[in-house]
Amino acid sequence: xxxxxxxxxxxxxxxxxxxxxxxxxxxxxxxxxxxxxxxxxxxxxxxxxxxxxxxxxxxxxxxxxxxxxxxxxxxxxxxxxxxxxxxxxxxxxxxxxxxxxxxxxxxxxxxxxxxxxxxxxxxxxxxxxxxxxxxxxxxxxxxxxxxxxxxxxxxxxxxxxxxxxxxxxxxxxxxxxxxxxxxxxxxxxxxxxxxxxxxxxxxxxxxxxxxxxxxxxxxxxxxxxxxxxxxxxxxxxxxxxxxxxxxxxxxxxxxxxxxxxxxxxxxxxxxxxxxxxxxxxxxxxxxxxxxxxxxxxxxxxxxxxxxxxxxxxxxxxxxxxxxxxxxxxxxxxxxxxxxxxxxxxxxxxxxxxxxxxxxxxxxxxxxxxxxxxxxxxxxxxxxxxxxxxxxxxxx
Amino acid sequence: xxxxxxxxxxxxxxxxxxxxxxxxxxxxxxxxxxxxxxxxxxxxxxxxxxxxxxxxxxxxxxxxxxxxxxxxxxxxxxxxxxxxxxxxxxxxxxxxxxxxxxxxxxxxxxxxxxxxxxxxxxxxxxxxxxxxxxxxxxxxxxxxxxxxxxxxxxxxxxxxx
Ligand SMILES: [Zn+2]
Numbered sequence: 001x002x003x004x005x006x007x008x009x010x011x012x013x014x015x016x017x018x019x020x021x022x023x024x025x026x027x028x029x030x031x032x033x034x035x036x037x038x039x040x041x042x043x044x045x046x047x048x049x050x051x052x053x054x055x056x057x058x059x060x061x062x063x064x065x066x067x068x069x070x071x072x073x074x075x076x077x078x079x080x081x082x083x084x085x086x087x088x089x090x091x092x093x094x095x096x097x098x099x100x101x102x103x104x105x106x107x108x109x110x111x112x113x114x115x116x117x118x119x120x121x122x123x124x125x126x127x128x129x130x131x132x133x134x135x136x137x138x139x140x141x142x143x144x145x146x147x148x149x150x151x152x153x154x155x156x157x158x159x160x161x162x163x164x165x166x167x168x169x170x171x172x173x174x175x176x177x178x179x180x181x182x183x184x185x186x187x188x189x190x191x192x193x194x195x196x197x198x199x200x201x202x203x204x205x206x207x208x209x210x211x212x213x214x215x216x217x218x219x220x221x222x223x224x225x226x227x228x229x230x231x232x233x234x235x236x237x238x239x240x241x242x243x244x245x246x247x248x249x250x251x252x253x254x255x256x257x258x259x260x261x262x263x264x265x266x267x268x269x270x271x272x273x274x275x276x277x278x279x280x281x282x283x284x285x286x287x288x289x290x291x292x293x294x295x296x297x298x299x300x301x302x303x304x305x306x307x308x309x310x311x312x313x314x315x316x317x318x319x320x321x322x323x324x325x326x327x328x329x330x331x332x333x334x335x336x337x338x339x340x341x342x343x344x345x346x347x348x349x350x351x352x353x354x355x356x357x358x359x360x361x362x363x364x365x366x367x368x369x370x371x372x373x374x375x376x377x378x379x380x381x382x383x384x385x386x387x388x389x390x391x392x393x394x395x
Numbered sequence: 396x397x398x399x400x401x402x403x404x405x406x407x408x409x410x411x412x413x414x415x416x417x418x419x420x421x422x423x424x425x426x427x428x429x430x431x432x433x434x435x436x437x438x439x440x441x442x443x444x445x446x447x448x449x450x451x452x453x454x455x456x457x458x459x460x461x462x463x464x465x466x467x468x469x470x471x472x473x474x475x476x477x478x479x480x481x482x483x484x485x486x487x488x489x490x491x492x493x494x495x496x497x498x499x500x501x502x503x504x505x506x507x508x509x510x511x512x513x514x515x516x517x518x519x520x521x522x523x524x525x526x527x528x529x530x531x532x533x534x535x536x537x538x539x540x541x542x543x544x545x546x547x548x549x550x551x552x553x554x555x556x
Contacts, residue, residue: 120474147467155515200468259433261497
């Protein structure tokens, strides 16, 4: 168990769309996390920032930006960018410092202010950048890729539009009373199925919005944590794996997969390998999970994740959903926070917010969305350009 | 508009990614001379197979037919740099598995194809169509078209493969 670090404090700023400076959201989340941990900012040895690339230079050096905003203390600093996985990379950087004995107390922070509408590539003519080219040559915004995955489920496993709508209905009900979520609104299947088509078969209410928001965690050594609390919540694994060649599933922002013509198919697709690495690190398996927070960029993608994290076999996710196993009260509730369906995506904050939710759940402090007796939780997510992100949290 | 449209030059929207031959257009990729892995877009300086350190590549034409892996129709105008027609017209994108290369390649589906008639596993072939235009040029891009749909009146002639 020497590889555990403690989650001593967590804090979030409500998700929304206010257009304020991202630093303001982030400072609020940091102060909440420090207070929750029962420590002072001046106790922090290491600041780990998850970057935002849509807020100029301060966003590229998020760690230092927040260190300055909270008041320079001489703390060591690092900033990470891994797209949607930036938060996991930031937490992993902090964990490595703690496990190496180079820091006792680390503050990990991600915050974002997002533009309206689809996430668009950085402006200017950049024909060397696949993220620019996919918009130019294909018109392939992010929902295009979600639409491809969703259609694939329909063609392969007989998934229906109704199944996808049910995911949204479930998550909206889960997050209905989450005060940190941007959307506190219940949906009916009819409302979802009557919303405008975006990337067929996915509709407007099934594709996650982009949001402003911030989340922070205070990670410490187990020894430090035990001085503050009898039973610290622990991080048992952080997976930040990259794909294994050949990556044979088409992914944002690529035009093509790798070729399997010579080397053959990989042992496991990339999305399966993300959680697999986390399970191996923690010495746990999917059967140990009490709950999971998965990255529902689209309603249908949540179903892919059920299979990717081993909750069921390939092609069985719709059955799992329809049997209520992933709904509150079911065998393994998925996205008790409400997920991206209720939050919208605040890129650098999202993976950290997933860990905040698991921490509250494992403390038994999740209020009306409490998963009874939760002892082990897993987060999973994937960042553009080959970034895996999965965290296992235990009591 | 009529006279000048006729005179416009047809140029690839992305130089070197595909041949613009009306009858037998191909995507142009590369193949590592050491391990024979294929790459699209072209890899030119170091092989991405982690167990190969090849640094020489042959330019190769990729298979111009394949099977649909999945597809989706975009009903909303994506942001720039997509050059959307005004008014916006929904378009379909297909992910197509190429047998020989063992890879899946994205492309828009040729205009005039009803997405309701697509299905996974369906055979498609590569065609070249206009993506957008300016005063002087028509910018062309590769697209996928069901082979069964090749008898449509506005399609250019094709070989008998
Ligand atoms: Zn090679």
